[in-house]
Amino acid sequence: MIVVKNVHKSFGEEEILKGISTTFLQGKTNLIIGQSGAGKTVFLKCLLGLFLPSKGSISYDGENYATLGNNGRRKLRQQMGMVFQGSALFDSMTVEENVMFPLRMFTKQTREEMLKRVNEVLERVNLQGANAKFPSEISGGMQKRVAIARAIVNKPKYLFCDEPNSGLDPKTAILIDNLIQEITRENNITTIINSHDMNSVLEIGEQIVYLKDGLLEWEGNKDIIYKTDNENIINFVYSSELFKKVRKAQLQGL
Structure with a gap:
């Protein structure tokens, strides 16, 4: 489990993250979503320990990253697995x-x-x-x-995935989503996925954090997201006509 408390991150005078608090659950597929410029990438890099928050704290199963020494941080990083956008395999x-x-x-x-x-x-x-x-x-x-x-x-305790479906056809993307979710459950990993893929949100979003302008605008899961009255997330998730029809059908089924 990763607990985020009032995290701010600034670069010079520009504040990117403006006080985010949330909890990423162990054994669940946790998704970070939001439009470009919302702060998702900076937030993910803070979770990976690549950026230190300007204010606030991030704790990994009770261990605050900022208070760990070099050895403690090294051990924690060894417990992290990362799936990069575009796979980032070594060609040679x-x-x-x-x-x-x-x-x-x-x-x-x-x-x-x-x-x-x-x-x-x-x-x-x-x-x-x-x-x-x-x-x-x-x-x-x-x-x-x-x-x-x-x-x-x-055998990481924490798995981070940055746009794991980038460049994949819809059928393959679903297979990758399901594989990540299965591995998460089998190994009781805390998995965090940075995603633009709305299919992923509605398919494996067991915990969803929606960022807008550096703020946590909404959080919940795939089972309740269609019930929200938050216009920002409705317009983001259900932007296409197909997803609007899905939401309408879900609401009519209540």
């Missing part, structure tokens, strides 16, 4: 080498132990046998699954 490395990279960086396991773990996570994301392929030899959806395998190979 095979699938196996990409997934093994965090193990080589942060553990003292033997090659046999690392390979066993790599094969476990590749099997979990349905990529068994793809070890020797290079990123250029596999599809975008497969690359995303490699990125997920790499993010979970060190």
Whole structure:
């Protein structure tokens, strides 16, 4: 669980985050949504420890990041997995080498132990046998699954995903959403997803934080979001005619 209390973040005189307080739940898919410029990326970087808040605190299962020493911060970062937008795989490395990279960086396991773990996570994301392929030899959806395998190979307590469906077709995007949700539940991870994908919001949004102009405008989940009377989130989530019809059908079903 990650607890955020009154987080502000400024760069010079420009205040990007203006006092955000929320809780990201363990074992749930937590989504951060909002329009471009809302502060989502800065907020995610604060959660990752890349930016320190100008004011406020972020605690990871009771540990305040700002008060940890260098060793404590290093240990905490090792408990974080990251799925980058566009996958961010190393082109010169095979699938196996990409997934093994965090193990080589942060553990003292033997090659046999690392390979066993790599094969476990590749099997979990349905990529068994793809070890020797290079990123250029596999599809975008497969690359995303490699990125997920790499993010979970060190058995993280916290999983961060930045636009995991970026560049994927709708069917593949749903498969990636479901995979992330399954892995979250299986391993009881605190998963935070920065997303523009409204399908993700309505499909796996077990906890949703909506930012607007650096403020927390609304929070809830996919089961109640269609009931809100907040015009900003209605216009954001239900901007297309299809989603407007979905919301109307949901409301009529009450």
